[in-house]
Amino acid sequence: MSEKKFSKKHEWVSLDGEVATVGITKHATEMLGDIVFVEVPDAGKAVEKEGQAAVVESTKAASDVYSPISGEITEGNKAIADDPGSVNTDPEGASWFFKLKIKDKSEYDSLMSKDDYDKFCKENPS
Amino acid sequence: MEVQKTALYNYHKNLGAKFVPFAGYEMPIQYKDGIVKEHISTRTHAGFFDVSHMGQFFLEGDETLIAALEKIIPADLNNLKINHSKYSFLLNNEGGIIDDLIITRTEKGFCIILNAACKENDIKQISQFLTKNHKQLLNNNLSLIALQGPKSVKILEKLIPGVTNLKFMTGNNFDYEGEKLYVTRSGYTGEDGFEISISNKKVEKFIDYLISNDVKPIGLGARDTLRLEAGLCLYGHDLNEKINPVEANLKWAIAKKRKEVGGFNGWEKIKNLLANGSEKIRVGIKPDGKVIARENTKIFSSDNNEIGFVTSGTFGPSVNAPVAMGYVKSEFSEIGTSIQLEVRGKKYGGKISELPFYKKSYVK
Numbered sequence: 234m235s236e237k238k239f240s241k242k243h244e245w246v247s248l249d250g251e252v253a254t255v256g257i258t259k260h261a262t263e264m265l266g267d268i269v270f271v272e273v274p275d276a277g278k279a280v281e282k283e284g285q286a287a288v289v290e291s292t293k294a295a296s297d298v299y300s301p302i303s304g305e306i307t308e309g310n311k312a313i314a315d316d317p318g319s320v321n322t323d324p325e326g327a328s329w330f331f332k333l334k335i336k337d338k339s340e341y342d343s344l345m346s347k348d349d350y351d352k353f354c355k356e357n358p359s
Numbered sequence: 360m361e362v363q364k365t366a367l368y369n370y371h372k373n374l375g376a377k378f379v380p381f382a383g384y385e386m387p388i389q390y391k392d393g394i395v396k397e398h399i400s401t402r403t404h405a406g407f408f409d410v411s412h413m414g415q416f417f418l419e420g421d422e423t424l425i426a427a428l429e430k431i432i433p434a435d436l437n438n439l440k441i442n443h444s445k446y447s448f449l450l451n452n453e454g455g456i457i458d459d460l461i462i463t464r465t466e467k468g469f470c471i472i473l474n475a476a477c478k479e480n481d482i483k484q485i486s487q488f489l490t491k492n493h494k495q496l497l498n499n500n501l502s503l504i505a506l507q508g509p510k511s512v513k514i515l516e517k518l519i520p521g522v523t524n525l526k527f528m529t530g531n532n533f534d535y536e537g538e539k540l541y542v543t544r545s546g547y548t549g550e551d552g553f554e555i556s557i558s559n560k561k562v563e564k565f566i567d568y569l570i571s572n573d574v575k576p577i578g579l580g581a582r583d584t585l586r587l588e589a590g591l592c593l594y595g596h597d598l599n600e601k602i603n604p605v606e607a608n609l610k611w612a613i614a615k616k617r618k619e620v621g622g623f624n625g626w627e628k629i630k631n632l633l634a635n636g637s638e639k640i641r642v643g644i645k646p647d648g649k650v651i652a653r654e655n656t657k658i659f660s661s662d663n664n665e666i667g668f669v670t671s672g673t674f675g676p677s678v679n680a681p682v683a684m685g686y687v688k689s690e691f692s693e694i695g696t697s698i699q700l701e702v703r704g705k706k707y708g709g710k711i712s713e714l715p716f717y718k719k720s721y722v723k
Contacts, residue, residue, distance in 0.1 A: 269649075292394040
């Protein structure tokens with residue numbers, strides 16, 4: 234599996250061949266607070282780069298999760314829909330949101346590295 | 360308008376509060392533990408809430424004060440004993456709720472606790488009925504602290520002996536650090552607890568004591584989930600000037616005598632609604648699954664007719680499920696009625712539910 238890349242909307246992506254795994258970052262979960270509801274997309278759904286793909290809700294508010302990369306969903310992580318709190322515990326591991334078959338690897342290449350993302354978060358607090 | 364801060368602002372900051380603007384004040388929405396943990400620790404131990412943004416409005420006067428206040432408040436103030444409190448409202452000419460409030464009879468008159476966002480207008484509305492025989496004071500030198508949860512009584516009794524004897528919705532003066540403070544057994548979480556009116560100068564020391572007894576600070580986020588589980592209304596969401604007490608399912612809060620005799624703003628309209636019922640009514644709502652139906656979610660009948668809207672909705676940590684309140688056409692208000700909730704363009708099943716969602720444990 235490739236290194237994780239990051240979006241400005243606080244999603245992470247890792248790539249295994251043509252299949253990308255997408256989740257939200259630890260920083261995102263810290264901003265959201267206690268996560269109490271998650272909706273993940275069904276397999277077969279087409280998503281655009283930066284298009285809405287999933288929903289995450291904390292006690293405070295509902296937020297959309299965007300796909301940082303375009304493609305066709307191959308799997309939504311049902312485990313996090315059943316146990317939304319697990320996203321707070323392991324957001325960048327077991328609690329990924331969805332997998333998709335990508336169309337264009339350059340979309341992945343253009344995302345931020347871990348270092349760039351950490352810098353981005355520091356420069357854009359809240 | 361400049362953003363206001365309570366006397367505890369820096370104290371909250373040191374406790375790691377995240378602030379949000381609320382009713383013109385910078386208020387803590389949560390602390391380090393987060394909303395769910397704050398909620399649970401209030402239900403299982405005790406938590407404190409800085410509610411000093413609320414108005415503490417004192418009225419004094421001769422025997423005409425009661426008649427003046429009863430024109431806008433449908434409580435039976437004549438029969439309200441000293442140190443006893445009632446939940447009530449200010450009503451407009453159409454019977455709409457200008458604000459909901461707690462009114463307490465004091466030695467010299469009354470103290471009314473008003474919502475922060477409404478307090479200026481409330482005082483204007485009340486003042487219309489006051490004369491030169493009545494004195495009023497919005498006391499900004501006082502903080503208001505809610506101490507809520509099952510351990511509250513034991514913790515407060517150690518510091519202020521005698522509070523154990525207070526019954527729900529009664530209060531008294533107590534000595535603390537050479538000053539008087541006023542304590543009522545009340546709150547807005549569904550738990551046993553107290554609200555303590557204390558001078559701004561002494562409030563930090565008082566909070567030091569609570570914290571040394573493992574009382575956690577609780578922000579507005581958990582205050583909202585706690586009050587919603589307890590089925591209690593939040594003004595500006597579940598109540599507003601276009602909603603009357605009958606629609607709000609709060610007719611119990613209009614005193615029996617006042618229901619018979621009337622003589623308050625909007626009485627003609629409310630009399631009619633009391634006799635014939637209202638077209639819509641506030642209900643509890645439980646979504647069937649995990650989906651959260653937030654404020655403004657549209658409510659549909661099982662045969663897809665729009666029948667109402669959600670006014671408050673969140674995840675209830677103690678219920679461990681989403682909970683909501685809203686208004687539906689009265690014919691759909693029976694407990695157990697199946698409804699649909701439209702969330703992000705999709706309809707999800709739900710049921711009209713009993714209120715509260717979480718059983719209250721007041722000491723009566």
